[in-house]
Amino acid sequence: MTLLLLWAALVLLLGMEVLAAVLHAGWVAFGLAPIMVALVVAGFMHVLQASPLSRIFATSGLFWLLILLGLGGIDFFARRDYPAPQLTRSSVSDPSLGGSGEPGYDLPQSHFTAPRQ
Amino acid sequence: MAELEAPAAHAEFQYASPEHQADTAVAGMWLFLASEVLFFGGLIFVWLVNQYGHPEGYRRGAEHANLLIGSVNTLVLVSSSFAYTWGVQQARAGRFRTVWLACLVTAALGAVFLGLKIQEWHLDILDGLLPGTGFRPRGPDWGGMALFWSFYWAATALHGVHITIGIALVLWIGWRARRGDFTRHYTTPVEVTGLYWSFVDIVWLTLYPLIYVVGRT
Numbered sequence: 001m002t003l004l005l006l007w008a009a010l011v012l013l014l015g016m017e018v019l020a021a022v023l024h025a026g027w028v029a030f031g032l033a034p035i036m037v038a039l040v041v042a043g044f045m046h047v048l049q050a051s052p053l054s055r056i057f058a059t060s061g062l063f064w065l066l067i068l069l070g071l072g073g074i075d076f077f078a079r080r081d082y083p084a085p086q087l088t089r090s091s092v093s094d095p096s097l098g099g100s101g102e103p104g105y106d107l108p109q110s111h112f113t114a115p116r117q
Numbered sequence: 118m119a120e121l122e123a124p125a126a127h128a129e130f131q132y133a134s135p136e137h138q139a140d141t142a143v144a145g146m147w148l149f150l151a152s153e154v155l156f157f158g159g160l161i162f163v164w165l166v167n168q169y170g171h172p173e174g175y176r177r178g179a180e181h182a183n184l185l186i187g188s189v190n191t192l193v194l195v196s197s198s199f200a201y202t203w204g205v206q207q208a209r210a211g212r213f214r215t216v217w218l219a220c221l222v223t224a225a226l227g228a229v230f231l232g233l234k235i236q237e238w239h240l241d242i243l244d245g246l247l248p249g250t251g252f253r254p255r256g257p258d259w260g261g262m263a264l265f266w267s268f269y270w271a272a273t274a275l276h277g278v279h280i281t282i283g284i285a286l287v288l289w290i291g292w293r294a295r296r297g298d299f300t301r302h303y304t305t306p307v308e309v310t311g312l313y314w315s316f317v318d319i320v321w322l323t324l325y326p327l328i329y330v331v332g333r334t
Contacts, residue, residue, distance in 0.1 A: 004199075054147045058150075061152075069165065076169060
């Protein structure tokens with residue numbers, strides 16, 4: 001009976017995710033998916049009834065994942081990108097393209113340096 | 118000098134008791150799953166970084182994903198985890214013919230998942246969603262869309278490999294249950310395989326919103 005309720009709860013949460021996608025509120029899934037994962041880990045995998053060593057390993061998996069995403073993400077999400085200037089041929093510097101003949105600098109563009117909207 | 122006791126049934130010599138042996142096997146599977154979390158964690162990290170760098174491309178890329186097949190597949194996989202966990206309960210109660218049935222249902226649902234996924238891949242290829250020279254979507258942040266679809270193919274293929282291994286394991290457990298390899302007090306392989314199957318379910322519950330839902334914002 002508990003299993004059936006658990007399955008029904010998962011189906012309900014899945015329905016909410018589908019509804020969120022249809023209503024173009026997909027970000028709601030960031031709140032729903034962790035609940036679904038927690039229900040499976042607790043209800044189908046019985047982590048709470050497992051031995052202390054099993055629970056330590058299960059918690060370690062989550063802990064290492066947070067380290068992977070957290071420490072790895074700090075570089076990308078907190079970086080202030082100061083692109084180094086590089087000499088390139090450009091319409092500003094190249095006389096044949098109408099430029100002054102002085103060395104010119106074109107800043108390399110990447111998706112991290114492009115202006116964000 | 119104390120006499121050594123003969124090991125109990127299904128307890129190898131290095132374990133103090135059958136319970137110790139069972140706990141060790143379950144803990145070993147959890148350790149393996151922790152390494153699998155990191156394996157798929159790298160994929161999730163790729164999604165996060167590219168979603169941050171190409172929000173428009175990721176949003177537009179996700180609009181091409183087949184929400185219907187993805188959602189039906191999620192329902193199928195959640196139901197398969199339910200079926201297998203029910204089988205584990207039956208094993209603990211000593212009803213091994215029912216365990217065989219539960220394994221068959223689980224494997225069949227896994228096969229349905231794979232069949233639908235292959236059909237979805239076929240439709241994706243027909244729609245030109247395979248990154249490369251034939252990648253068809255055009256528009257702003259075309260590169261971001263291609264990155265999204267690269268993530269899609271890598272993630273769903275790796276998950277598909279795990280599903281295939283899971284189906285084989287579940288059928289093997291069902292066959293052993295039918296053959297009478299297990300007793301009420303020895304169901305460890307049934308339980309350990311259930312952990313793997315539910316983990317594959319968890320991976321999909323994580324990939325599903327990243328591919329089909331979050332981008333529809």
